[in-house]
Amino acid sequence: MSVQKKSIKITLISLLFYSLLVATxxxxxxxxxxxPMFSKAGNPWTRALVRDVSNTNPDELWETTTLDNLNGNPxxxxxxxxxxxxxxxxxxxxxxxxxxxxxxxxxxxxERYLITQDWMIFKxxxxxxxxxxxxxxxxxxxxxxxxxxxxxxxLSSNYYSSE
Amino acid sequence: MNLGSLITDNLFGKPDNLTKAHRFxxxxxxxxxxxxxxxxxxxxGLYTLKISDVVLPLGIANIIDISFMHDNYLPVxxxxxxxxxxxxxxxxxGSKWLYAVVFVLLHFQYVARFSIGEIPHSxxxxxxxxxxxxxxxxxxxxxLHRYRFIIGFTIFYIGLGYFSASISKLIGTGPNWIDxxxxxxxxxxxxxxxxxxxxxxxxxxxxxxxxxxxxxxxLMLFIGIATEFIGILIWFRKLRPYIALALIGMHFGVxxxxxIRFDSFMIELIILGFPFPELYNKYKGHLHYxxxx
Numbered sequence: 001m002s003v004q005k006k007s008i009k010i011t012l013i014s015l016l017f018y019s020l021l022v023a024t025x026x027x028x029x030x031x032x033x034x035x036p037m038f039s040k041a042g043n044p045w046t047r048a049l050v051r052d053v054s055n056t057n058p059d060e061l062w063e064t065t066t067l068d069n070l071n072g073n074p075x076x077x078x079x080x081x082x083x084x085x086x087x088x089x090x091x092x093x094x095x096x097x098x099x100x101x102x103x104x105x106x107x108x109x110x111e112r113y114l115i116t117q118d119w120m121i122f123k124x125x126x127x128x129x130x131x132x133x134x135x136x137x138x139x140x141x142x143x144x145x146x147x148x149x150x151x152x153x154x155l156s157s158n159y160y161s162s163e
Numbered sequence: 164m165n166l167g168s169l170i171t172d173n174l175f176g177k178p179d180n181l182t183k184a185h186r187f188x189x190x191x192x193x194x195x196x197x198x199x200x201x202x203x204x205x206x207x208g209l210y211t212l213k214i215s216d217v218v219l220p221l222g223i224a225n226i227i228d229i230s231f232m233h234d235n236y237l238p239v240x241x242x243x244x245x246x247x248x249x250x251x252x253x254x255x256x257g258s259k260w261l262y263a264v265v266f267v268l269l270h271f272q273y274v275a276r277f278s279i280g281e282i283p284h285s286x287x288x289x290x291x292x293x294x295x296x297x298x299x300x301x302x303x304x305x306x307l308h309r310y311r312f313i314i315g316f317t318i319f320y321i322g323l324g325y326f327s328a329s330i331s332k333l334i335g336t337g338p339n340w341i342d343x344x345x346x347x348x349x350x351x352x353x354x355x356x357x358x359x360x361x362x363x364x365x366x367x368x369x370x371x372x373x374x375x376x377x378x379x380x381x382l383m384l385f386i387g388i389a390t391e392f393i394g395i396l397i398w399f400r401k402l403r404p405y406i407a408l409a410l411i412g413m414h415f416g417v418x419x420x421x422x423i424r425f426d427s428f429m430i431e432l433i434i435l436g437f438p439f440p441e442l443y444n445k446y447k448g449h450l451h452y453x454x455x456x
Contacts, residue, residue, distance in 0.1 A: 082206025
């Protein structure tokens with residue numbers, strides 16, 4: 001068999017293997033991928049932010065607001081050595097905020113910072129409104145204090161648990 | 164010549180023999196992939212030490228519980244093993260299957276690292292290049308045959324990847340995908356990511372242009388999807404440099420409009436997109452002339 005024939009034969013076999021894996025795993029089986037990112041345009045999205053709210057008025061802590069009117073001071077993920085996409089996905093994809101998941105998030109961000117600071121975990125929702133504007137709103141969901149974690153009293157328990 | 168033969172010839176038909184320039188070029192490509200892989204293995208391994216829960220199982224983690232890689236030093240040991248095996252592979256010491264072992268270990272490293280929700284693609288081309296070396300070194304003995312196969316196989320999957328990205332968009336959304344308002348939503352999303360990462364954010368001039376003009380934003384998306392669609396033409400040798408340039412330009416545009424960097428994609432496109440050994444062999448007489456002057 002010539003080199004070219006052998007090469008294309010191996011390529012086609014690998015393509016079959018590749019196709020089977022991505023077809024059965026929603027388009028992703030690293031490093032095999034159909035690159036589906038950004039394939040669904042116009043959908044609402046959810047990301048996440050952290051703010052230091054140690055000095056924020058307790059009456060304003062749980063307000064849903066916009067990016068321009070957030071309480072507290074920003075906490076840069078870069079400065080604490082956390083990948084911001086990881087953090088966002090952890091927060092936005094968690095459906096069940098049980099003790100294990102909360103501890104995992106506190107561990108990811110770094111318990112040492114929480115000894116002296118109160119950190120608010122915000123979900124950030126973006127969506128199209130009408131034909132010509134994008135609205136971004138921020139919802140405080142968890143308050144990390146040194147000795148405890150508080151849920152937003154304005155949100156129902158279904159928000160934190162599907163059970 | 165039918166299309167199948169034409170594609171086969173364009174991917175695997177050259178060179179006829181290996182010159183010094185080809186050998187040097189191939190080792191530079193291999194060195195870059197080895198360097199990137201070692202870098203990724205350690206970056207992912209060290210970061211995995213911070214992870215203690217699985218939110219989104221990827222790849223092999225759908226079959227086995229990947230949490231055995233968390234809360235211990237296995238990711239670091241894995242990074243060490245990958246690094247050593249890559250050094251043996253690079254110098255062709257030991258089994259022809261070493262790159263294949265690296266490929267499997269790197270997959271474990273990836274799924275352990277990205278088990279908390281993120282599905283990044285920035286390292287996919289490096290992973291596919293390791294796959295190419297794994298298959299090429301195992302299947303071919305002769306250095307010329309390995310060269311032709313590994314370069315051609317890598318280019319095959321680069322072209323296929325860009326093409327499938329454009330088709331995913333057409334299936335996921337349809338022709339309406341290019342509506343500039345979709346870019347507004349992505350700019351807002353990525354701006355939030357930068358705000359989260361840096362603690363502050365400012366729009367650049369490309370983003371301001373897109374946000375102020377629907378036609379401008381629509382044109383940006385059209386150029387993006389059209390470039391991905393023609394990415395498959397990188398399979399053809401004569402078109403390869405032009406397609407590589409277009410794809411590099413597209414990545415630059417994505418970086419400016421959405422703050423997403425694909426550095427390793429761009430470097431790999433620069434290495435594989437242009438016929439450096441052939442250009443060197445063609446013009447080496449002139450280089451010699453310049454040295455004498």
